[in-house]
Structures are given as C-alpha cells and as structure tokens.
Amino acid sequence: MPSVYNWQLGRSMGYPYEEASPNEQFAFVININRCIGCQTCTMACKSTWTFAKGQEHMWWTNVETKPYGGYPQHWDIKILDKLEQANPGGQRWSGSPNGDTKRPYGRFDGKTVFEVPQAVARGDQPNQVLGYLPPDEEWRFPNMYEDTVQHGQSKPMDFGQGETLDGEKKHKAWFYYLARLCNHCSYPACLAACPRTAIYKRPEDGIVLIDQKECRGYRKCVEACPYKKALYRGTTRTSEKCIGCYPRVEGKDPETKGAPMETRCMAACIGQVRMQGLVNVAQDNTWVEDRYHPLYYLVHVAKVALPLYPQFGTEPNGYYIPPRWVPISYLSQMFGPGVEDAIERYRNPDRELLAVLQLFRRSNQIIARYEIEPGPKVYETELHDKKFEMYNDTIIAFNGKGQEIFRTDVEEPVHVRPSSHANTI
Numbered sequence: 001m002p003s004v005y006n007w008q009l010g011r012s013m014g015y016p017y018e019e020a021s022p023n024e025q026f027a028f029v030i031n032i033n034r035c036i037g038c039q040t041c042t043m044a045c046k047s048t049w050t051f052a053k054g055q056e057h058m059w060w061t062n063v064e065t066k067p068y069g070g071y072p073q074h075w076d077i078k079i080l081d082k083l084e085q086a087n088p089g090g091q092r093w094s095g096s097p098n099g100d101t102k103r104p105y106g107r108f109d110g111k112t113v114f115e116v117p118q119a120v121a122r123g124d125q126p127n128q129v130l131g132y133l134p135p136d137e138e139w140r141f142p143n144m145y146e147d148t149v150q151h152g153q154s155k156p157m158d159f160g161q162g163e164t165l166d167g168e169k170k171h172k173a174w175f176y177y178l179a180r181l182c183n184h185c186s187y188p189a190c191l192a193a194c195p196r197t198a199i200y201k202r203p204e205d206g207i208v209l210i211d212q213k214e215c216r217g218y219r220k221c222v223e224a225c226p227y228k229k230a231l232y233r234g235t236t237r238t239s240e241k242c243i244g245c246y247p248r249v250e251g252k253d254p255e256t257k258g259a260p261m262e263t264r265c266m267a268a269c270i271g272q273v274r275m276q277g278l279v280n281v282a283q284d285n286t287w288v289e290d291r292y293h294p295l296y297y298l299v300h301v302a303k304v305a306l307p308l309y310p311q312f313g314t315e316p317n318g319y320y321i322p323p324r325w326v327p328i329s330y331l332s333q334m335f336g337p338g339v340e341d342a343i344e345r346y347r348n349p350d351r352e353l354l355a356v357l358q359l360f361r362r363s364n365q366i367i368a369r370y371e372i373e374p375g376p377k378v379y380e381t382e383l384h385d386k387k388f389e390m391y392n393d394t395i396i397a398f399n400g401k402g403q404e405i406f407r408t409d410v411e412e413p414v415h416v417r418p419s420s421h422a423n424t425i
C-alpha cells in the first residue's frame with residue numbers, strides 16, 4: 001500500500017492511492033460555542049439538494065446533540081469501538097501540541113481506518129477500509145436525542161482516561177451541538193473503498209464527488225466513510241453525498257460576480273458560527289503558510305480550531321472550535337490532543353483572535369485574506385484570572401481576487417430605537 005503524509009496524525013500512513021493534492025482545498029471552521037442547534041443549515045442544504053423522491057431520509061448536513069445524538073445513530077461510537085477492538089489499548093497519541101505545522105498535535109501511534117482492513121475481511125476479499133454499514137433504522141432522524149443531556153440519570157459512560165461522567169461523581173449536565181457535513185477529506189475513505197473508482201477528488205478545490213454515471217450502488221463508500229457522510233438512495237440505486245455546493249464555490253452564482261461563494265449551509269447559518277475557505281496546500285497536503293488567511297490563522301496560528309476525529313486518518317477538512325463547558329476527556333477523544341489549549345485560547349482571546357472571530361458570516365463571499373487596522377482600547381477587565389483588554393480594531397476581508405469584501409469593527413455598534421417606535425416590538 002502506498003504511503004502518504006497525514007499532518008493531523010504527525011506521521012505517514014498507508015492509503016490505497018499515491019499522494020496527490022489539489023490546487024486549493026475546500027475547508028471550513030465551525031464554532032461550536034455559538035451554535036444554537038436551529039438546523040437552518042440542515043434545511044438550507046435539504047431544500048437545495050435533497051428534496052426529491054428517495055432522499056426523504058437523506059441529510060447531507062445535519063446538526064446532532066452530543067453526546068447521544070448521531071446521524072446515523074451512534075456512528076462515532078461504533079467506529080471508535082471497531083478501531084479499539086482492532087488495536088486494543090493502542091489508540092493513543094504521543095508527544096504534545098506544538099508549533100510545527102507538520103505535526104501540530106504530536107503523533108498518533110494508533111491505527112487508522114486504512115491500517116486495520118483485515119479486521120473487516122469478508123470471505124477472501126479484504127476491504128480497503130475499516131467500516132460498517134448502518135441498518136436502515138439508524139438513518140431515521142437527523143438529530144435523535146435532541147437536547148438530551150449527559151447527567152446523573154443516564155447510564156454511566158466511560159469517556160476514556162478512566163473518567164466517568166456519572167452524576168454521582170460530577171453532577172454536571174452538558175450537551176452541545178455538532179454541525180456536520182462531508183469533510184472533503186484529503187484522504188477520503190469513501191474514495192479509497194469504491195471498487196468502481198466512481199468517487200474522485202477535484203484537483204481545483206479538493207471537493208469530493210461521486211460520479212452518478214459510474215456508481216452502481218455497492219455502498220462501499222457508505223460502509224467506509226467513518227463520518228457516515230456518503231448515503232445510499234434507493235430510488236436511483238446509487239450513493240450520493242455533499243457536493244460542496246461546487247457551483248457556488250466556482251463563482252457561478254451571479255451574486256458574487258465570479259468570486260467564490262460560500263456554500264448554502266455556511267451562508268444560511270443563523271448563529272454566524274460557520275466560515276468556509278479555500279486553503280493552499282503543499283504536495284503532501286500540509287497547509288502552506290498563509291498568515292492572514294482566516295482559516296490558516298484559526299487552525300495553525302491561534303490553534304483554536306481542531307479537526308473532527310483526526311485519528312480516523314482521512315485528514316478531514318472540517319475544523320471545530322470546541323465547546324468550553326464539556327469535559328476535556330470527551331472532547332480530546334473527538335478533537336485530539338489540542339483541545340485544552342484551544343479552549344484556553346478561546347476563553348481568553350487575544351487582540352487578533354477577537355478581530356478574526358468577527359469575520360464569521362459577514363458576507364456570502366469566501367474570504368481569502370484579512371487585514372487589521374488598530375483601533376482604541378475600549379474595555380479592560382479580568383477574565384478567568386487573566387487580564388483582558390478589548391480594542392475596537394477594524395478587520396477588513398478580501399476575496400480571492402484581492403478585492404475588499406467588507407470591513408467591520410470588534411465593538412458591536414449600538415443602535416438606539418427612535419422614541420417614536422419605543423413600544424412597537
């Protein structure tokens with residue numbers, strides 16, 4: 001099996017195809033701290049792409065309440081369990097988070113879904129990827145167990161490192177919303193598993209697509225995708241998945257006059273928690289330094305945004321700012337070793353981070369670069385035992401053509417309702 005470099009794991013790994021990288025890579029950051037679970041993103045995708053017969057239970061993007069929610073049900077617990085069974089006690093990281101963009105989270109010493117295929121061998125034909133096919137009933141709801149908290153009445157769950165979040169011990173209730181879509185992975189498991197080579201990664205933007213003319217509905221992609229974001233459609237007997245809203249990314253929507261536009265699920269976000277981007281990647285899919293690209297800044301400079309289940313090995317291009325109120329052991333399993341530092345930085349944002357956070361959802365255009373114009377100090381306090389200073393800086397966003405898209409200030413403007421409308425709410 002060829003060897004490819006996975007920077008999220010800090011090491012090379014086996015993958016069925018030779019290393020290849022796109023000119024730019026579709027990527028996104030979702031700030032979990034501000035997601036209100038309204039499912040507007042979910043419905044924006046559904047009403048655009050999956051409203052036809054046979055797609056009734058198909059949700060290319062969904063928002064699930066963690067820890068219990070999942071679409072399909074228990075997708076992450078099941079694949080984590082399979083990996084653990086294949087490599088008992090070995091799914092661990094070594095080293096520690098650092099400033100090296102080639103291995104920022106240390107090194108994952110366990111096995112990825114590509115490295116234990118013998119575990120799912122069927123007959124004489126070993127699969128290329130560890131996975132499973134969810135039964136129909138597990139695809140019924142996009143967010144079953146909505147707003148179900150983890151608390152003392154629940155069955156105790158072991159979240160790793162021996163910590164039990166049973167109410168007797170912690171008396172702590174928590175949940176959070178995890179908005180998910182296809183991660184347009186750098187090493188897609190769906191693509192690796194397709195015996196028809198019907199799945200391809202676009203060289204221009206890294207968007208992963210299923211060629212509907214080539215697909216014969218074997219569902220190998222459904223089985224292999226550890227995030228379960230390839231889905232089967234009975235009426236066409238083919239698999240379908242998120243298409244990254246590629247006409248918008250290509251700038252085909254008249255609104256942006258040829259400039260790349262954010263996808264439907266990103267642009268519709270009520271909570272303003274999503275930001276999409278196209279990042280420059282090197283031949284080994286590590287990110288090329290692009291200091292004032294907002295995604296590069298959030299992932300590699302501020303390090304507040306972390307990949308979803310990096311240990312699966314697909315190098316997902318979806319990144320999350322983890323929630324502040326959830327036990328670290330649970331979050332570390334989901335986002336890797338960088339969680340503690342990411343939360344600490346988010347809780348005590350510095351001047352630049354505070355400015356970059358203002359970029360989320362101010363425009364439908366994809367932001368390629370930002371600049372900050374310093375403003376006056378407007379506020380000072382103590383936050384979590386640390387000094388916190390707020391400056392009313394102006395942040396300016398540019399598109400891929402170098403054109404200014406918008407500028408906004410850190411301090412939110414105050415609008416005073418005219419007295420003539422005082423009681424008209």
Ligand code: SF4
Binds near residue numbers: 227
């Ligand atoms: S998330 Fe799944 S469907 Fe999407 S590219 Fe990765 S492996 Fe394929």
Ligand code: SF4
Binds near residue numbers: 044045046182245
């Ligand atoms: S990027 Fe487009 S196709 Fe993909 S989940 Fe979002 S809205 Fe749906």
Ligand code: SF4
Binds near residue numbers: 039
């Ligand atoms: S639209 Fe935004 S805030 Fe609402 S559920 Fe989706 S990601 Fe969360």
